[in-house]
Amino acid sequence: MIEFKPIDRTNYNECLELKVAEEQKNFVAPNIDSLVQAAYEPDFYPIGIYEGGKMVGFILYDFDYELNGWSMSRFMVDEKYQNKGIGNAALKAFVDFFTCKHGRLPLYTSAEVDNTVAITLYEKYGFERQEVFGYESGGRTYREIRLKLQL
Numbered sequence: 493m494i495e496f497k498p499i500d501r502t503n504y505n506e507c508l509e510l511k512v513a514e515e516q517k518n519f520v521a522p523n524i525d526s527l528v529q530a531a532y533e534p535d536f537y538p539i540g541i542y543e544g545g546k547m548v549g550f551i552l553y554d555f556d557y558e559l560n561g562w563s564m565s566r567f568m569v570d571e572k573y574q575n576k577g578i579g580n581a582a583l584k585a586f587v588d589f590f591t592c593k594h595g596r597l598p599l600y601t602s603a604e605v606d607n608t609v610a611i612t613l614y615e616k617y618g619f620e621r622q623e624v625f626g627y628e629s630g631g632r633t634y635r636e637i638r639l640k641l642q643l
Contacts, residue, residue, distance in 0.1 A: 494578070494585040496551070499527060499538040506547040507540055510570040519607045526552040526566045541569065541582045548573040549582055553590070562594060564601040567610075583617050587641065596643040602636040614639050 499507050507523050530536040530552060541549035552566035564586065569579045590599055603610040605624060615621070619639035626635045 493543070494581045495542040496539045496586070496589055497542060497547075499530075499540055499550070503540055503547060507538070507550055510547065510550055510568065512568055513571040513574065516571075516607075519604045519610065520566060520568050523550050523566075523568070526550070530554075536565075541578070543573070543578060543581075548578055551582075551586055553586075556600065559600055561598050561600055562590070564590075564599060567601070579613060580616075583613060587617060587643070591643055599641045599643060600638060601641075602638045605635045605637050611637065611639070614641075617641070 497503065504527060507527065510523055512520055527538055530538045533554070535555040536552060537554065538550070538552050540547040541551060549569035550566065551564060551568075553562060553564045555561070556563040556565075567579075567583070567586075569582065587599070599619075600622075601614055601619060602625075603614065611621075619641045622638040622640050624635060624637050626633060628634070
C-alpha cells in the first residue's frame with residue numbers, strides 16, 4: 493500500500509539516495525535540487541512515496557503562481573522499484589491525497605516532450621495535454637508539455 497510522508501530532517505537522506513535510471517536523468521531534476529527549492533520557495537511541499545515502510549519515490553508539489561493553481565512539479569520512482577506498478581499506484585494515491593487535502597481543484601504537471609512514458613501515465617489518470625513550453629535553466633534549454641487534471 494502506498495503512503496506519503498513529508499520530507500524532513502528524519503528522512504531527507506533516504507530521498508537523496510533515490511535515483512532514476514540513466515536514460516531518465518534528463519527528464520527529472522535531481523531530488524537534491526527539489527529539496528533546496530522547497531527550502532527556499534513558498535508553498536512547495538516535498539513528500540516521500542513509501543511502500544511497505546520503505547521510501548521508493550518522491551513527489552514535489554506546489555502552488556504555481558504563474559498558473560494560479562497547484563502543480564505536481566516532480567514525480568519520480570527509484571530505478572529499483574520501477575516496472576512494478578508503483579508509479580501507477582503512487583499517482584492514483586497522490587490524486588486522492590491531493591483531493592482530500594486541497595479539494596477538487598485543477599492539478600497541473602508537465603513532462604519533457606520526449607518523455608512518452610510519463611505523458612502516457614499522466615494521460616491514463618485523466619491529465620489532458622495543454623501547451624508545449626520552453627525555458628532555460630543551467631545553460632540548457634528544455635521543452636515540456638503541460639498537462640492538466642480537472643478534479
